[in-house]
Amino acid sequence: MRKYLITLVPVLMLSLQPGPHAGMSAVPMPPPSADDLKPSVSQEHVEQLVARLLTTHHYRKVKLNDSLSSVVFDNYLKELDGNKAYFLASDISSFEKYRNNIDDQLINGELTAAYDIYNVFRKRYQERNKFVQDNFVKPFDFTVDETFNTDREKASWPKSIEEQNDLWRKLLKNQSLELKLTGKADTSVVNSMKSRYKNLDRYMSRIKAEDVFQIYMNSFAESLDPHTNYMSPRSADRFNQEMSASLEGIGALLQEDGDYIKISDIVPGGPAFKSKLLTKGDKIVGVAQGEGHMVNIVGYQVDDAVKLIKGPKGTTVRLQIKSMDAVAGAPPKEIRLVREKIKLEEQRAKKEVIEISQNNKKYKLGVITIPVFYRDFEGARKREEGFASTTGDVQRFLNELKTEKVDGVVVDLRDNGGGSLTEAITLTGLFISRGPVVQVKEATGDIEVQTDPDPSVLYDGPLAVLVNRFSASASEIFAAAIQDYKRGIIIGSQTYGKGTVQTMVDLNTWLKESEKVGQVKMTIAKFYRINGSSTQHKGVTPDIELPSAFTAEEYGESSQPSALPWDQISSARYDVTRNLDDKLITKLRDRYEQRLKSDAEMKQLMADFAELKRAKEKTVVSLQEAKRKKERDEAEKRRKSITDAAGEPTAANDSSIPAKDPKEPKAPKKDLYLDECGKVLADYIAFIKNPQ
Incomplete structure (x- = not known):
């Protein structure tokens, strides 16, 4: 029997999407410079080969044409500047000449579009980095009543430097307010933000031509389907060494997602899996050893983050997490895990x-x-x-x-x-x-x-x-x-x-x-x-x-x-x-729906989900401290209500975290889904024994 790769395999791809923390400035197109990144002859050969392989052997039979070229073009811009904060509208207009000829470049082994666009992005980043440094001379005023839209997907690129500066001011203020609401003093907030962007600058300075090529080729590969990827030699080596081995401390697979470190998978049997405190898609923004200082890792590369997260068996690591399903304005949560060696038996x-x-x-x-x-x-x-x-x-x-x-x-x-x-x-x-x-x-x-x-x-x-x-x-x-x-x-x-x-x-x-x-x-x-x-x-x-x-x-x-x-x-x-015939399934469904109308816990869970959906659709947050604190508290209340109802332990009640008073251990939370599944199965058994 043929062996197939069918798991949700996380591919370690480098992405420069800045998340809700990015921007850029300068109206004229930056001129070429001596330190611009350039493609190698080998990359040109690889580009041609990958284009031939994917258009010949991929399950989806596609032709390299202007239509596909346009998709790749949009993918590449999204990878570099998904929050539309670095490039100016004038930059995007200047790139339009590449929209319909990327297909030709793929066939011919030409990488002009890839590197021209990236080198402009690189210069815009440097301009924005200077803007960041200039804006952290003193703390922000959080008494001003203004708002910020955290969802930039449908926004336009800034048309002027002034518009971009205002966007960045709000980006930085929003991030600073998030830190302030965790209890940090104003001076500590400023220092943390400086550290965050210093990390991001260090990350950006390490980007090589190999990384740019990978981003570009994945903009092409992922236009065919989400599970088709190109991996540079460095990423391929990482993939083949299995990140689970290097992260055996907590049992999680990580990847870079813009300036964040994202959990791409959780290893069954590891501390993260058993705690139920982490979910695929969560982002790690801070790491601390035991009771030590929390290090902000926004802007870190995966390798650097791994060095902080892994550690000797039996030691404790604290993580600050932005939940994958967090509503806009929700604060990061802090969890603690005890590192251990992951055994096959646990999986x-x-x-x-x-x-x-x-x-x-x-x-x-x-x-x-x-x-x-x-x-x-x-x-x-x-x-x-x-x-x-x-x-x-x-x-x-x-x-x-x-x-x-x-x-x-x-x-x-x-x-x-x-x-x-x-x-x-x-x-x-x-x-x-x-x-x-x-x-x-x-x-x-x-x-x-x-x-x-x-x-x-x-x-x-x-x-x-x-x-x-x-x-x-x-x-x-x-x-x-x-x-x-x-x-x-x-x-x-x-x-x-x-x-x-x-x-x-x-x-x-x-x-x-x-x-x-x-x-x-x-x-x-x-x-x-x-x-x-x-x-x-x-x-x-x-x-x-x-x-x-x-x-x-x-x-x-x-x-x-x-x-x-x-x-x-x-x-x-x-x-x-x-x-199990259709008639019996209908009876079981009717019983379940009747129960749904009267079961207080299930009704509350449905109401919480509906409220959470409404809250997630609200992407505009206040930049005034008092209003934002109220928004945050309401979001946290909703999240806790849902996790408690669904039987998922929180940091306050998880069995892997010792209770403050060992004489009063926390009772295990009820698994509402398993309980309801059991009730449906019980109805099934009853119908079998007494057909109606």
């Missing part, structure tokens, strides 16, 4: 038994939580007895649960970003007789149906699969198969929708250059359910949809402009189990 599936009271009856349910689909391929190759695998562990759990006489089983796949395709197939086989599990369509159009060959069924009792917006790839394949066979009920929120397959291409095998030239991660195939529907873009829609704070428009594959579309192929031949 493996776990089992527990819970009791659910429903309709005056108690139900005993087994819950199997799978953080990732893991498989020891080396152990499997050597046919070692008991080699680590998801299927092997779940098989053991199911036998134990049958001995314990549970009434039903929940497979919890929340936040499971994927893993081994083999394991997704064999795990499905524990619940069905032999048959197809997933279809794979290659870029050539060939379709391979991958099946479970084992006719035995280990568990044929009531089954529920719990998913959320961050269940992806292998998780979606398993959940889709269970749904298509009508073997179990899928509960939760729409899954991520990552239904594509990538392969790594070492460009040195194609180019005989004297030095390393990097790698390309390229999409070459798509996954399809056995009913013919793609898991790409749409993901898996649950039979019972629970409230969620994460919308398809903001998170997941469908939020990416270049995501491959959903489509359909012919269905594979398979026989449904008849365990």
Whole structure:
């Protein structure tokens, strides 16, 4: 069986998007200078090769034309100045000559557009850096009643230096106010801001031609789909060394996102994973050792941030975090984690038994939580007895649960970003007789149906699969198969929708250059359910949809402009189990909706999500301290209400953080989603025993 790369792999890409902290100045176009960055002959060769590879072998068959050129042009400007704060409108006008000829430059190995645009950006940055230094002579006046719009996506580039200066004044004032509201004195705020921009300046001074080339080539690669990337030799080396090893202290994968360090993934079993205090997409703005001084890391490169975050096992690191779902004006939160070595055992599936009271009856349910689909391929190759695998562990759990006489089983796949395709197939086989599990369509159009060959069924009792917006790839394949066979009920929120397959291409095998030239991660195939529907873009829609704070428009594959579309192929031949027909699903949904009307906790959770959505849509914040403090407190109250209701520990109640009084440990928070999933499964069991 072919091995596929199907996890949500974070690619370490360098981006210069400045976040809500950037800008620029000067009306005439800056003249060329001796220190301008220039392309190498090797880069020109790589550009031609990558263009040929992606237009020939990528799953999405695209032509290099003016239409694609325009998309690449816009992508590149967004990567450099996504908040429209550095370039002036006159700069953008001068760049328009490149909009429709980037396709020709890609074919011919010409990099004029890439470096001309970047070198202007570099000079605009230097002008803005001087503006920053001039504006931190004294603290800002936070009694003035004015506002700032944190969302610059639809804004225009400044038309004059005066307009740009005013934008930057508000940018800097907004950042300063955020720091002041954490309790810092005015002088401390000024010093912190100076340090922040000193870090950013140090970061900018390290940008080499290799980095510019990577940004430009990714503006092209990601116009085809979000999972296709070019990695420079340095980034490729980082990727191949696996960031999880270098960050084993907290168990998180990091990448640069403008002047921020962003969490691109969380390693199952690590301190970050177990604490539930961090989420993919969160940004780290500060790091402190134990009770030491908090170092602001805005503007740091990944390597420098890693040096601060990792450390000896058993030591404590404090992090200041900007949450991925934070509303405008919300303050960064501070968490603390105890570093530890991440063990394989911590990443493996776990089992527990819970009791659910429903309709005056108690139900005993087994819950199997799978953080990732893991498989020891080396152990499997050597046919070692008991080699680590998801299927092997779940098989053991199911036998134990049958001995314990549970009434039903929940497979919890929340936040499971994927893993081994083999394991997704064999795990499905524990619940069905032999048959197809997933279809794979290659870029050539060939379709391979991958099946479970084992006719035995280990568990044929009531089954529920719990998913959320961050269940992806292998998780979606398993959940889709269970749904298509009508073997179990899928509960939760729409899954991520990552239904594509990538392969790594070492460009040195194609180019005989004297030095390393990097790698390309390229999409070459798509996954399809056995009913013919793609898991790409749409993901898996649950039979019972629970409230969620994460919308398809903001998170997941469908939020990416270049995501491959959903489509359909012919269905594979398979026989449904008849365990769960449409009529029964309708009954279960009706019961759930009735409960939703009367369940106080669920009603409150829905109300909080609605309020959070409204708050996130409000991007204009006050720059007056008193008003901003009120906005911040209200935002924090909403966030805490939601995390408490959803059963996600906060820094104040997480079990990994010792309570102030060890004699009064915090009680574990209720997992509202798991509880509701249990109630739906209990209804299912009741209907089976007493059909109506």
